[in-house]
Amino acid sequence: MPKTLKEVLAEAGSPMDFESGGHSPKEMVDREVKREPHARVVKLKDIYMDTLSSANNEFPYWYTREYVQHDTEIPVVRRAMSLKSAFSHSTPVIYPGELLVTHKAAFFRGSFPMPWLSEGYYMAKEDELYQEALKHGSASADEHTKFGQGGGNVVESFDKVISIAGKFGMRQEEIPALLKLAKAWVGKSVDDLGHKYEQMVPDYAVKEALMRNVICMFDSGYTLPQGREVINYYYPLEYGIDGLLDMAEELKAKVAGRADGDGIKGTNRLFNYEAIILSLEGLKTWFENYGKEARRLESIEKDAGQKAEYAEIAERLEWLSHGKPRTFAEAFQMMLTIHLAVLNEDAISGMAPGRIAQVLYPYFEQDIAAGRTNEDEVMELLELYRLSMSSIDCFASTGVVGGVLSGNTFNTVSIGGLNKDGGHAVNRLEYLLLEAGLNNPMPQPTLALLYDEKLPEDFLLLAMECIKTGVGYPAFMNNQIGMTFMLGQYGPEGMTAEEARSWAIGGCLESSPCCWKPLHLNGKEYFVPGGAGQPTSVGVHFLAMPKILEAVLWNGVDQRTGEQVFAPHDRKLATYDELFDQFKLYWQKAVDVLALTNNIQHDIWRKNNMAVITSMLKPDCLDRGHLIDEKGYRYNATFNVESAGTITCVNSLAAIKKLVYEDKAVSLDELKTAIKDNFGFKTAEEVNSFSLSDQEQRDGDTGKWDKLHFMCLQAPKYGNDDIFADQILLDWENFFCPDCRNYESLYAHTMYPCQISVSTHGAMGSATIASGDGRLAGTTFADASLSAFPGTDRSGVYALLNSAAIWDHSMSQNSQLNVKIHPSAIQGPSGSRKLLDLIQAYMRKGGFHIQFNVVDTKVLKDAQKNPQNYRDLMVRVAGFTQYWVEIGKPVQDELIARTEYEGI
Amino acid sequence: MTNLNCRDCRDFAPIDVVKGVCHITKTTVLGDAEQCGDFSMMPKCKHCSQFTADAETVEMGVCQASTMEPKFFAFPDMVSVTCEYYEQN
Known part of the structure; x- marks a missing residue:
């Protein structure tokens, strides 16, 4: 039997199964805190647990049917007519026991393709459309993506169910319609039109090579053009559908034919208001149709209790189809339906509800005071909400849904933070929201706690209890750092310190600009926060730093494919400075060409496929009469540059600097030969494990690289409070963050850095040969942007925090640090206290984000062997929580390998 | 039936x-x-008098209520609960 790396290193006296801060018990240890939701929720959750991700063609059918009829119409009106038709014809489906209703499609976990965005990726692999997508790189990431084999994923076709994009099931009877609809959009989709025009960028060949070689993970313009932002529910809550229709009609009349000083887009306002009206009419019908279905169910129901509930649901929906919410339940229903409506407008991940406990608080406060509801009823709705949000699927390509999202859609709810006046924003409903996360642990919505020194201690300790359930939330985000970033990025667009306090997390970890709006309920005014910015994590998405370094070492050639990606630099790389300088030059080349091509994709999107519903919700589109495409949003400087593999790259640079340039223990050429030869090991694909420790030496390997490999593994590593490696991180951040300002989005704003990995560290690692830090070919990168590479942070968790906080996090939209802790390390009240101390220490050092996996690694290993026993096991992956069985093997392997802290 | x-x-x-x-x-x-x-x-296209089945592909057909020319396609298994053109056979 070939030896694994773990065995080789154990023999060398440097075991990899390292436990930090103590030793875990030999037996498997479960998580300390466990609770149960209401009985109704348990019943519905049982359905969810046995539900397959399912797709149908109803929405795209009606959208396309309407669209093709109006080819001479103004684009924004044509789009709205299509949306109206699709919403009006969506079949309502209500399940017994539901209180909050509406679903994306007529399934419990339904979704549908949007061929107007992209149509090639879900075709059969032999189809010419798919082959074309592979050729120009837009499907390359799919080839390096592995879905989890369990849970709701339909990874293979069976009986009369066809697996699409490796994730969604569709009835065989609908496949001809799927193909017909897809082919109707060939040459017209954002993907196809974008591709036509992006080729006009002079260095387009570089862009295509970057995509084909998975140096960049995906384009944003046609994959997930909206999201990673905070929605705004204010307008429907304040005015209701009829109020908004009246407002839009009035404003339409006011601007019809008037330029009002803007000779280019002033008159567009007429068409924009018309589009808003059409969309609202579609939503109105959607509400009405759900109301009719509830009435129908009421009419056939024999159980008196259920019959009364259907009647209550019907009344609520009938009211909301025109009026503004009057109660907590009505407001919650409005919020959920509007959220799903936005998600049906585009392929979207990361449309965060934002600070909902602050938005819903007026209704909660008044209903409780009037005795219209009680906390138990509110809790039941909050638990049901978690079920609704966890049921949201996004129909997109394999590479996007699996390789980036791991099946999650990042509808993050933020809690904590400050109110408009600068006091803490925690209210009673926030406690209940957190409790609901404890009672009904499900992946969504994940919770982001905006940590501020002003937050109440008991609230923070409740958050510790929640973390101890192992759900991975709430993640902690530094409120003051977030506000500093907001003011720096959005100050030029007019953001004030007061408005900066309204910020929240969009997507899983994307700080997003928000604003305050005055909500009125029964004569009382409340200022509620809500999103006011365009999508973030659009622009340059997931640029793999280790692969750029590989290109530097090999004169621009990708070593996995042999393709010349960058023009040869022909430099000798005689010094570390020369090497790092070239790294920066290749990085800039990649970012530049990707920024330009993505600008073109987004430009096509904004011209033909612009957001109408999301726009209508976002200040100040309704007031101004301009939608997203005309910068109607209050904040438009949201495009960013997203890095991946930061710590793998930092560690590789540290090893090269130490071994080649300082100690001269090996020549650069010899090190490159060893890396190319994968240090004598098989590839991860051959071993079928993506964890470094499981890698096996090749049969017949002579061990000639063993010593050098050992030296690479022993070279200074980030995460140990060792300035040698940490300085490289600091140098990188001090280059990367300001460098983003050199690139301009299509909205003529400079970009900024975004530093999260989501799940790309798995897929991109799979496409990367070995690296200077001793990592082997095909294994995952270090996760997140500030997590240590598994097993390399050997100096305690506080040393890791010191390394992470070496740079100024407020220069970036985010940073990300995941820590895995054994449940026994934080047991009891003293354990909770220790955990909170640790978090506060990091926040006070200036760290932006930290989150925890509280789990025994032995449980994860057992779950990988016996997935059938672990359907409900959840883990924190990156900025999100997901069911273990729905995560692909590369990321599972990486989660197992992460350093487990036995004591803090 | x-x-x-x-x-x-x-x-x-x-x-x-x-x-x-x-x-x-x-x-x-x-x-x-x-x-x-x-x-x-359940109202579905296949039960609708406006639906004409495709001669070759059983999963496809045409909606005769479509106002465009050529008529837009339809598929028999599509639910028509919300369709204003639905007329049961």
Whole structure:
């Protein structure tokens, strides 16, 4: 039997199964805190647990049917007519026991393709459309993506169910319609039109090579053009559908034919208001149709209790189809339906509800005071909400849904933070929201706690209890750092310190600009926060730093494919400075060409496929009469540059600097030969494990690289409070963050850095040969942007925090640090206290984000062997929580390998 | 009304592509299960007088109510609960 790396290193006296801060018990240890939701929720959750991700063609059918009829119409009106038709014809489906209703499609976990965005990726692999997508790189990431084999994923076709994009099931009877609809959009989709025009960028060949070689993970313009932002529910809550229709009609009349000083887009306002009206009419019908279905169910129901509930649901929906919410339940229903409506407008991940406990608080406060509801009823709705949000699927390509999202859609709810006046924003409903996360642990919505020194201690300790359930939330985000970033990025667009306090997390970890709006309920005014910015994590998405370094070492050639990606630099790389300088030059080349091509994709999107519903919700589109495409949003400087593999790259640079340039223990050429030869090991694909420790030496390997490999593994590593490696991180951040300002989005704003990995560290690692830090070919990168590479942070968790906080996090939209802790390390009240101390220490050092996996690694290993026993096991992956069985093997392997802290 | 199953029933709430909840019995049933005595037909294109089946592909057809030329396609299994053109055969 070939030896694994773990065995080789154990023999060398440097075991990899390292436990930090103590030793875990030999037996498997479960998580300390466990609770149960209401009985109704348990019943519905049982359905969810046995539900397959399912797709149908109803929405795209009606959208396309309407669209093709109006080819001479103004684009924004044509789009709205299509949306109206699709919403009006969506079949309502209500399940017994539901209180909050509406679903994306007529399934419990339904979704549908949007061929107007992209149509090639879900075709059969032999189809010419798919082959074309592979050729120009837009499907390359799919080839390096592995879905989890369990849970709701339909990874293979069976009986009369066809697996699409490796994730969604569709009835065989609908496949001809799927193909017909897809082919109707060939040459017209954002993907196809974008591709036509992006080729006009002079260095387009570089862009295509970057995509084909998975140096960049995906384009944003046609994959997930909206999201990673905070929605705004204010307008429907304040005015209701009829109020908004009246407002839009009035404003339409006011601007019809008037330029009002803007000779280019002033008159567009007429068409924009018309589009808003059409969309609202579609939503109105959607509400009405759900109301009719509830009435129908009421009419056939024999159980008196259920019959009364259907009647209550019907009344609520009938009211909301025109009026503004009057109660907590009505407001919650409005919020959920509007959220799903936005998600049906585009392929979207990361449309965060934002600070909902602050938005819903007026209704909660008044209903409780009037005795219209009680906390138990509110809790039941909050638990049901978690079920609704966890049921949201996004129909997109394999590479996007699996390789980036791991099946999650990042509808993050933020809690904590400050109110408009600068006091803490925690209210009673926030406690209940957190409790609901404890009672009904499900992946969504994940919770982001905006940590501020002003937050109440008991609230923070409740958050510790929640973390101890192992759900991975709430993640902690530094409120003051977030506000500093907001003011720096959005100050030029007019953001004030007061408005900066309204910020929240969009997507899983994307700080997003928000604003305050005055909500009125029964004569009382409340200022509620809500999103006011365009999508973030659009622009340059997931640029793999280790692969750029590989290109530097090999004169621009990708070593996995042999393709010349960058023009040869022909430099000798005689010094570390020369090497790092070239790294920066290749990085800039990649970012530049990707920024330009993505600008073109987004430009096509904004011209033909612009957001109408999301726009209508976002200040100040309704007031101004301009939608997203005309910068109607209050904040438009949201495009960013997203890095991946930061710590793998930092560690590789540290090893090269130490071994080649300082100690001269090996020549650069010899090190490159060893890396190319994968240090004598098989590839991860051959071993079928993506964890470094499981890698096996090749049969017949002579061990000639063993010593050098050992030296690479022993070279200074980030995460140990060792300035040698940490300085490289600091140098990188001090280059990367300001460098983003050199690139301009299509909205003529400079970009900024975004530093999260989501799940790309798995897929991109799979496409990367070995690296200077001793990592082997095909294994995952270090996760997140500030997590240590598994097993390399050997100096305690506080040393890791010191390394992470070496740079100024407020220069970036985010940073990300995941820590895995054994449940026994934080047991009891003293354990909770220790955990909170640790978090506060990091926040006070200036760290932006930290989150925890509280789990025994032995449980994860057992779950990988016996997935059938672990359907409900959840883990924190990156900025999100997901069911273990729905995560692909590369990321599972990486989660197992992460350093487990036995004591803090 | 031959070859109709639970998926064609008005009281079948589809959970996913395989199964659904029966609103009458409150149980989970397979969509392809045979219809029962409580069967109530779900409006679908295949039951609509405006639908003309395709001669070659059984899963396809044309909606004669479509106002464009050529008429827009339709597919027999599509639910027509919300369709303003639906006229039961």
